[in-house]
Amino acid sequence: MNRFLWIKNLVLAGVMAVAPCAYATGDASPNVPGKWHGSMQTASGTFALELTIQQDEHGTLSAALESVDQAPGQFIHVSRVEQEKDQLKLELDTLSASYAGHFDAKKDAWIGNWQQGPVLPLTWLRGPLPPQPAIDGIDGIWRATLTRNASELRLILRISTSTRGTRAKLDSPDMGIAGLDVTDLSRDGEHVHFRVPLAGVDFVGKLDDNTTSLSGLWRREGQPQATINFTRSAESAHTSMQRPQTPHAPFEYAVESVRFDNTAANILLASTLTLPRGAGPFPAAVLISGSGPQDRDESLSGHKPFVVLADHLTRNGIAVLRFDDRGVGESGGNFTAAADLDFASDVRAAVDFLGTRREINRNAIGLIGHSQGGIVGPIAAVNNPSIAYLVLLAAPATSMTELLLAQRRLTGVMQGQTEASLRANEPALAKIYAAMGKAPDRAAAQAEIRALLTSKLLQQLGSSETQKSALVDQLSSDWLRDLLHYDPIAILGAINIPILALNGSLDNQVPASTNLAAIRRATSNNPDVTAQQLPGLNHLFQNAHSGAIAEYAEISETFAPTALRLIGDWINARFSR
Structure with a gap:
């Protein structure tokens, strides 16, 4: 589900827009304006950050944040x-x-x-981020394939050089991993070396004469070494993929920016309404x-x-309202303090x-929920006569413990692990999920x-003692405990509108066959339910x-x-004018 990706990568990207926040510093206060740097340890790696704080002639502070590893050169507005x-406090509404x-x-x-x-520890040290050594001639995107247990795993090595030196990250799309730290990167003539600490990987290779191919030994603790060949592609390490489906003005329909109250x-x-x-x-x-x-x-x-879904539906006669989550973008409220019932309340306000x-047409207003939105939608629809239909896109319908274990199983098999070895750890994981669901706080x-x-369990899960604290924080989050309390069978069974x-x-996040079977069972008394797997x-x-997950951006x-077409045709077959 999207939140798993969000927590794993803590993606920091945006456009700098400095807004003032008034306060007066006292004589005893440390001098805060200037550059500060820090790093944040997450379950997928360490991310380098740089914070720039400014002060105007009135003593007003403003700030912007840059994630050097994830979005170099892009700045995130610090709202307050x-x-x-x-004491220092920062808030980033976006x-x-x-x-x-x-x-x-x-x-x-600042500690x-x-x-x-x-919640992740973060220390800001005074000054800009110290530069790393600059390495000539190896910038770019390097692609390779690693064979493990008869499975082919794609590897993507991203190397880029800036005024801060040369930095590198490793992706493994087939393992659902993006942005792993690459350390100890060096070049001595035609020889290149790097390490990937979180994966226990050490690589030593040799460049060809054109520096377009890098062949060498991929060594990982506990596994046989392999010979792999990285090939440099024409794209740069920060090339943005084209998104040909994203629509651009002028549109064939009306577009309104509107706001509505959740009283x-x-x-x-804050939302966008598109009208045919x-x-x-x-x-x-x-x-x-x-x-x-x-x-x-x-x-x-x-x-x-x-944007793409709203464009298609509106061009086919269906009005669409899409809104920023509470506490996100231009919407008020607090996202981190909200649970599914709160989000369902926002949805009901949108319908109103x-x-x-x-x-x-007041008799033809429905909900389209994606992933966890497919949990929020059914909660909002129960006993609500204003909602006429429900579209569930990859919406979880099995028990949440079963879903989390199935996700892990699918990903593990893709990585070349055996299903038997994966299932061997599931009783311990089920205990963890049960503890999360029962804990009072x-x-x-x-x-x-x-x-x-x-x-032992950390090792079996591919983690380590250094990552334990971050893992505990992730597993104990309020939203995940709230998720484990959700009963999809009871909720879906109480809904009698078309689905x-x-x-x-x-x-690989909501496995199709078991999920759709659970939806069919839960809605067996509903005469208008279509549950379909799309190849x-x-x-x-x-x-x-x-x-x-790591493949999303590559497509x-x-x-x-x-x-x-399926979504639009299904709605129009029941509610067209």
Whole structure:
């Protein structure tokens, strides 16, 4: 589900827009304006950050954040900067993230925690990020294939040089991994060496005369060494993939930026409403994004799936409302403090808003929920006569423990592991999930998980003691504990409106066959349910190679036309004018 990706990579990208935040510093306060640098350890690696704080002539502070490893040269607006003597607070609304720390005069550093779902320690050291050595002649994207247990695993090595020196990251699309730290990168003539610490990998290779091929030994602890060949592609390490389906103005329909109230939560939600040409009234759909703090476009891996979906539906006579999650973009509220019931409340407010528009057929307003949005949608639809239909896109319908274990099993088999070895660890994992579901609060959940994550289990899970703290934070998050309480069978069984449920056959996050079977069982008393598996599509409904998360960005297609047509035709067959 999208939140798994969001937490794993903590993607930091955006456009700098400095806004003031008024406060006055006291004489005893440390001098905060200037550049600060730090690094954040997550389950997938260490990410280097640089924070620039400015102060105007009135003493007003503003700041911008750069993730050097993930989005070099792009800056994220810090919404609020507050300093009270030796305390520093940062809030980033676009990421639903915050930082709180205290100043350590001896270290000349801010010591604190970054919160964006999980809580991660983060220390800001004074000054810009120290540069790494610059290495000539090897920048670019290098691709290779590693064979393990008769499975071919694609590897992508991204090397780029800037004023900060040469940096590298490793992706493994078939393992669902992106952005692993590459360290100790060096070149001595034709010889190149690097390490990938989190994967226990050491590589020593030799460049060809044209520096377009790098062949050498791939050594990983506990596995036989392999000879692999990296080939440099023509694209640069930061080349953006083309997204040919993303529509551009002028549009064939009306586009309105609108805001609506969730009076129950006392927040204002920002949205885009697209209306077909003509007088109406039109059937309408509210789009509900997947997990993690999502904008109205469900922006992910360079794609905007909800823009493409809204464009198709509106061109085919269906009005669409899509909105920024609470606490994200232009919407008010607090994302990190919200649970599924809160998000369902936002959806009901969106439906109520559409009911006030003369262009909309009040008897034909439905919900389209993707991934975790397919959990929120059914919750919002129960006992709500204003909702006429439900479209579930990769919406979980098995028990959440079963889903999490199935995800791990699918990914492991893709990596060349045997299903038997994967199942051997499942009883211990099931205990962890059970502890999460039963714990009265997050602190209790963390204590239970910490005790269960023994060194042996960490090793079996492909993790280590250095990653244990980050893993405990992720597993004990409020949203995941909330997810484990969800009962899809009971919720779906209580819904009697038309339902369309779709899954891609290459969905490695919500496995199609077991999920669709669970939906059919849960809705057996509903006379209008279509549950269909779409061949070759992944969790984002792209035509895919393997279905791995890291593959999303590599695919130029945003949303398979076959899926788009199916959704639009199904709605129009029941609610067209």
